[in-house]
Amino acid sequence: MRRIKTMVLWLALTLLYATGHTQQVSNYDFHGAEATLNAYKALYILNQSDDKKIRAVVRNINNALEDPRLKGKLQVELIAFGDGVEIYRKSNRYDTLLMGLKSKGVLLAQCENTLRERKISKDELWPFVSYVPSGNGEIIIRQYEGWAVVHP
Template sequence: MKTLKTMLFAASIFVTAAAIAQNKPVNPADFHGATADKKSYKVVYQLNSDDEKVIKATMKNIMNALDDPRLKGKLEVELVAHGGGVTVFRKDQPYETQLKVLQERGVILAECENTMRERKISKEELFDFISYVPSGNGEIIIRQQQGWAIVHP
């Protein structure tokens, strides 16, 4: 029995070494990123911070994805704000123009109603062009199970 185990162990090492030996390093000049070979892609960007840098970075990340030539015409995007992220949708904040640009490009803008209740925020305090979901976390869970990628900048 010990001999059989030793032989199997030795064989596994040989197979592993052979596989490693066949891996050739990728020449950086030959690599151009992943190929977008699917018909469509779906992504949720989660925003739960009121930090101006995080908000701006999140919107910039969304624009970068929308502008990626591999994803042109194939990308569905949703921005889900909850917790501190509600700041991005407040009328007293400077994000209206950027949000409208995103929305014009097809981005779904969704605010968590739980956050609004917990923070006593009314819909009148938020931009009138956004949508609402019962729970930001619930939205993310459902979308992920539907196959959407989740990005949390």
């Protein structure tokens, strides 16, 4: 008897929740999150050399910078390490994309560990690139500083 009562109660609660939940969803007009803070910070990670991936990361950054909720409130850093170093090599001709980001205030950073391990000279990279001791260290520090970490 007790088991039947428990099952009936569970069924009644399930139906009550499902009915109320369905009604809430249909009446709810969702417009996305509101940007209520004065400033936001995002660290974009690039550790791949694929051209499509590089262009997608740049497009993602530009989309975030153009989001009307974040416009004028967003600080962005792009950290490259590992295979991501290819975005900053002069030989790969991403300078137009990078200058577009730089003109919007994006910090362009490269991991020095990658350069040392791969024996890449800073002369092979664009002169407007900044350097950090390690990409992973940059991610850890930025995350603890409250930056959103984005790895598209």
